[in-house]
Amino acid sequence: MPALGAGCVCFPTTFLSQHKETTVQLPIQRRTTIRLVVAAAGLAISAMAMAQETIKVGLLLTYSGSSGVGGQLADHAIQLFQKKYGTTVAGKKIEFVKRDTTGPNPEVVKRLAQELIVREKVHVMIGPDFTPNVLAVAPLVTEGKVPTIQTGAATSGIVGERSPYFLRTFFSIPQLIRPLAEWAVKNDLKKTYVVVADYGPGHDSEAQFNKAYTALGGTIAGNSRVPVRNPEFSSYMQRIKDANPDAVLAFFPLGELVPQFLKAYANAGLKDTKIKLIGTADMTDEGLLDASGDTSLGVITSGPYSDAHDSPENKALVADFNAVASKIGRFNASAVAVWDALRLIYDGVAAQGNAKFDPDKFMAFTRGHSFDSPRGPVTIDKTTGDITQNIYIRRVERQDGVLKNVEMVTFPNVPAK
């Protein structure tokens, strides 16, 4: 840093002194010296400021409460990414400012986002997680012109609609549901019972599946909406038994409902029947697999990322991650979303070179940007800013004593819409 500063100072001072000598007649030696010193000092300060410009990245994630693991996993992903790719891009230091959303908490998140944008003056944000939080920050992000990358909200109709500064490296519900419906019909699952959690994303999944599945010739055998606080599943299991479908589609938010549902499903004896249990990646997320245990064996889900994804990059990443963070949890879809959000930020900042950070140029660059993610090739959509990626149909199996989402079928380049 000092060497660079000094180098920058030398050139303009000599230039300045020549300039002075040619335009000003017989300058008083002493005054010139003072002027030169002042000019040199000013330039040195501005040169140092140039070299030290930092890009502030606001992290709006959940660090405490029932979803607190998510934030901790993100922190480890960030550390690992910076270890691998460095902490500066094009001479700019990448710095992080953390805020804890504590869960789906739109009022709190609105205040935190305001704090990050107005007081901390962040250039880019990662998060917030949970759809209601995302909706709450949309107007602030637009007004403050802060590119904001979604790594944990999957509802359709957010990215590309609520704010021109939204990007997403996670996945969208229809992106997972459509390939799943297609796979189910292809594999002769003609009658499906749909069980979803009774809240926005649950209704979204239900509607998307009904549309895609019936369009392909499938029949909905029945449906149940389960309260988000629900300790007792036996009635729903009985309804499934009565309907006697070929498959059950289940959608629950990441959390206690998933292991509860899987346990109730196994206890009711449904796991031992010919009925197939299918769902979105949330049902067998790496963060819940170990808690669900053997009840999740054989569950078929569609998802963008599995820590068992067979590529050298992913294997190395998972090994590095487990070496430092295996106590906290496993690398999962939201951790890889944070990883890819950093890739977008690094690439986007690098593309602007030495110039001052410009959010609109950042958006123009990232939209349409393609890169290789640990999950496979991804592209950020040119018009919406949402992610286009491979969707894999996976089955939970035990490999080397660990439950894993083993990929069976790949649907390449599935758009988010």
Add this chain to the structure above:
Amino acid sequence: MTSLLTILFNGLAYGLLLFVMAVGLSVTMGMMQFVNLAHISLSMLGGYVMVWAMDAAGVPFLVSLLLAFGACAAFSVLLERLVLRHFYGADDLTQVLLTLGLLFMSIASVAFIWGPAFKPVTVPSWLTGQFSLAGLQLERYRLFLLVAGGLLTLVLVFTLERTRFGAMVRACVDSRRAASGSGINTDGVFALTFALGSGLAGLGGAMSVNLLSLDPNFPLRYLVYVLIVVSVGGMGSITGSLLAACLIGVADVLGKYYLPELGGLFIYLLTVIVMLWRPQGLMGRAA
């Protein structure tokens, strides 16, 4: 018909589980008018003690249930002696705020000690899967809950109705001043009852892990159900709590089966109706 019977069976098993978790709170509230919202935290503690005993120490399932009972009873004595007894004379709001604070502390402590993730439990194979009875396919674990809950109820009722200690407890519930005046060591009776009730909460929590799920937010999820059982049953009444717990359990599963659109709302409606009809609870006495 088979569906209805299966659902009744499931609901009763669920109800008995709620009863075991809630009965201690009902008795101590009836006896001391002490509002202990942290009661549900003891259920969580019981769950963690059981999972820890099974995973780390390799203790068999049934023994670990007893351990959960013992650990929670012992811990509650400590809690009662060190903290709670100083607030017996305090007003309701102080008690509610204090015990709610304890509840949040329990969430943070458990997350710190055992981590924020869900804790799975593997029950022995004779408790998993299903069995056939008169053409019905029923869950073995729920049968275990029914049998264990039923036995506990008998023991409790016998202790309260037929033993000297039981007579003292009833006397304290009826009128603490009169009981104290006739020479009963009400402090001692209360401490013992409190320990027993807390032990039962721990046992219920441990038994619930296989049916519900265990993580640090357990108290927030189940506090409401326990409070409903206590208020619908009537404070201080064991049979009232039993009745209320079975009613809530059965109503919950029936409601979700026949009126799924209402979802979980059914039991709240039922609670409101019972409270309007009998504000003191089903078996509670009018103040």
